[in-house]
Amino acid sequence: MSDEAVAVQNQSIRVGLIRAGIGVAQSIALYLLVNAAQTKTWPSTNGALFSALVPVFLFAPPVAVLGLSDLRPRRLIGWTLTMAVIGAALGWYSLAPYQSWTGFFLFLVAFGLGTFIAHCLVVAGNVDRGFVASYATYFDISWKCGVQLALAAAFTVALRLLFDLGGGLFDLINIHAYGRIIRESWFWIPVTTLAAIGAVHATDVRTGIVRSVQKLSCNLLSWLLPPLALICAAFLLSLAFTGLEPLWNTRMASTILLAAAASLILLINAVYQDGARAEDGGKARVIALPLRLAIQIASVSLVPLAGLAAYGIFLRVDQHGWSNYRVIAATGALVAACHALGYALAATRWKTQFRPIEATNVATALVFIVVLISLLTPVADPTRITVASQIARLKSGKILPEAFNYAFLRFDTGRYGKEALQKLAEGDSTSVVATRARNALMIKHRYELPPEHVARAADAADRKAQIKVLYPSGASLPQGFLDQDFSYRRIPGCLLKVGATPCDAAIIDLNRDSVPEIILTDVSTRWYVFGETDKGWSYRGFFRSNTWGFNEALRTGKFEIVPPIYGDIKIGEKRFHLDLEEQE
Secondary structure (H helix, E strand, O other), X not given: OOHHHXXXXXXXXXXXXXXXXXXXXXXXXXXXXXXXXXXXXXXXXXXXXXXXXXXXXXXXXHHHHHHOOOOOHHHHHHHHHHHHHHHHHHHHHXXXXXXXXXXXXXXXXXXXXXXXXXXXXXXXXXXXXXXXXXXXXXXXXXXXXXXXXXXXXXXXXXHHHHHHHHHHHHHHOOOOHHHHHHOOHHHHHHHHHHHHHHHXXXXXXXXXXXXXXXXXXXXXXXXXXXXHHHHHHHHHHHHXXXXXXXXXXXXXXXXXXXXXXXXXXXXHHHHHOOOOOHHHOOXXXXXXXXXXXXXXXXXXXXXXXXXXXXXXXXXXXXXXXXXXXXXXXXXHHHHHHHHHHHHHHHHOOXXXXXXXXXXXXXXXXXXXHHHHHHHOOXXXXXXXXXXXXXXXXXXXXXXXXXXXXXXXXXXXXXXHHHHHXXXXXXXXXXXXXXXXXXXXXXXXXXXXXXXXXXOOEOOHXXXXXXXXXXXXXXXXXXXXXXXXXXXXXXXXXXXXXXXXXXXXXXXXXXXXXXXXXXXXXXXXXXXXXXXXXXXXXXXXXEEEOOOOOHHHHHHHOOOOOOOOOOOOEEEOOEEEOOOOOOXX
């Protein structure tokens, strides 16, 4: 073996030992944190401190492990410490204001994604010995790290399944000690951590395997772009005939549009890859004609997809105000718009092999990191924005005080919601808002009903306030219906108790006997029908609607009463009705 080969082998052994040491240290730290959370001992008793420590020991070690082969020691230590400090600060903020573990979990996902992108940018710059690297280096480093992490995750999951299989085998012969051991945190935490780090080291040593997987993945994914591009283009053309109303009626339009945009972006990059050209010193790579056409179609389609997604979010915000989900969706729409504009420009530069894609990807990555930091700090904190939006809607009268969700502020928005409730409670002591805000502050858990929900049954005035008549416009519910003493089960709560979910209603003559029926709902898929008799109003049955456009159709009068497709069967005095699962 040559001296050079021996030196490479020795270097690999040293790096492997360092990574193993990092893995052991991370295992000990994570075990202590998990054990503290399970036994409710320090530091888990200090929520802010605990939330600061978790991202440090969860993300700083992988940063060090991945950077060992690409960063010089001093730069590696500096970069790892930087990510640890940022993680601790953002982790403290994510839980300290909210006291919400759900929000903390979302923070970990967002911070992990941001850490990956930032790490790839830093390593690529170090490889090229500059603050800005070539696009080929950005592509190579990001895909290398992505493939390494994917293979490490696959190996770790496979190892876990292997241990579970062993537990199942021992259980067959009534030896349960093995199964209990593999479920203990002192066992599975170090095993999982060291397995993942060992897999990263193995892929780092065998770089040829990683590059082969990377190339094969890109080549396979690239041929998914033509069919997806055609599907998206056909969908956009179809909108010219169907209009946008069916899109908005799904109430999932923006989510699906953003998913389609993300898929196009991924596949475009799988086709473009590192963009190597002969004049760059690399071997020229010619993109096949079908793939070039697919890039052009997909790039042009991204613009309306991102625009429609953003417009859909705007409509929901205008109707219901901001929520955490809508803030995050708006972030996705912003990132999609950045890609869409850059890729649309690239589509016009097909003679230069779509080169604007490179600048678009790097610039958008930087924008995404800035936006993530804003979301994880008070600058654009989704919870802060949500609370401010909902309070503004309450004060402007867009939402009635009786229909406002005070429990949401109390339990789902942490410090911001509690502070807003306290300000509302300090208002006029006789007002509905102040009273319900004080009641919300007094309840101890989210499933405890506030006093206004259990004080009394709904009377006629309460029902009138809690029910909005959609059709006909300007109509009012009959006083006899409001005065009726309802005691049925499975009917909307707005008829039974004060503070229930508000209802929508329509007054329609369903059986053409010149006596209109009332149909009522507090959910989107079930409408309850009430008819008037000599003894008052009685419950007749319900419609099950599978479309979100039902309310809008009633509001605008875009419906008609039609006879049933199949008649009832009558035997004696009993009628049998055919319940159709799907009906055109």
